[in-house]
Amino acid sequence: MNNKVAIVTGAASGIGLAIAETLSKEGAKVVFADINEELLKKVSGECNGEYFVGDLSKRESCKGLVDFALEKFGKVDILVNVAGIQNVSPIEEFPEDKWDFMISLMLTAPFLLTKYVWPSMKENKWGRIINISSIHGLVASEFKSAYVSAKHGLIGFTKTAGLEGGPHGITVNAICPAYVRTPLVDGQIADQARTHGISEDQVISEIMLQKAAIKKMLDPSSVAELVKFLCTDAADSMTGSAITMDGGWTAN
Incomplete structure (x- = not known):
């Protein structure tokens, strides 16, 4: 990966940070x-990387990020769309402005950055x-209407971009992990506990891992290793794919 230029969003912590660190170690x-x-700093x-601060729910920040990379390095070889948030709320209580923000950040921003x-x-x-989608890009859970909608849409976009990119040597894939132990998920555990009226340990065992055959949460480094593989020549025929890392969740 020497001399490849990569943009990783959501790179200050969690999955994004693990991916950015892994690509850096590989020479990108x-x-x-x-x-x-x-x-971020x-x-x-x-x-030893560069950083860009911006709200990617805003079009101008998406354009500014790519312009920054192009001005700094003259090209972009790898784009990893990770940035996202969770919100746990029944539909009738879900704020409309929150819906707009989540769709902008997790679906519109990946489209704009790709463009x-x-x-x-x-x-x-x-x-x-x-594109870091989610198992919730393939199946749904209650109280996550905006998140599930954005992640389903991201998989559809991945398939379309994969078809368009193939003739030009551009591959586009989505990774669909189940629950990854990150600060984002830690906050979600607390939200779920309040919403369902149960303890945080019960959230993990009875909700997050209930449908999985392998009863453990993923580590961000596991997702980063799959990203690394998708950037190698060994994966040059993989495109338009939604790759699950779900402990057997969707095998049911």
């Missing part, structure tokens, strides 16, 4: 993107776009 020049400037500095990096990848006849 990584632009860490997130809204949390304090964390720290982690990107530790990896903006596409000419560089097309010119170089090589590109890797990896």
Whole structure:
């Protein structure tokens, strides 16, 4: 991966950070993107990477991120769309502005970033776009209407972009993990406990792992290793795929 240029969103913590660190170790020049400037400066500095602070629910921030990478390095080879949030709420109580924000961040932003990096990848006849969807891009759970909708849409977009990118050496794939132990999920555990009126341990065992054959939460590094594989030549015929990491959840 030497001399490849990668953009990773949501890179200040959790899955995004694990991916950015892994690609950096493999020799890629990584632009860490997130809204949390304090964390972003720290982690990107530790990896000798560049960083971009922006709210990717805003179109101008998406354009600014890609322009920053192109001005700094002259190209973008890898785009990993990770940035996202969770919200646990019944539909009738779900704030409309929260819906707009979540769809913008987790579905519109990956489209815009893909659109903006596409000419560089097309010119170089090589590109890797990896969308971090979720098992909730394939199945649904109650109280997650915006999240499930965005992640389902992201898989549809992945398939379309994979078809369009194939003739130009651009692969586009989605990774669909079950629950990954991140600060985002830790917050969700607390939300679920309040919504369902149960303990946090019960949330993990009775909700998050109930449908899985392998009763453990994923580590962010496992997702990062799959991203690394998708960036190699060994994966150059994989595109338009939704790859599950779900402990057997969807085998039911």
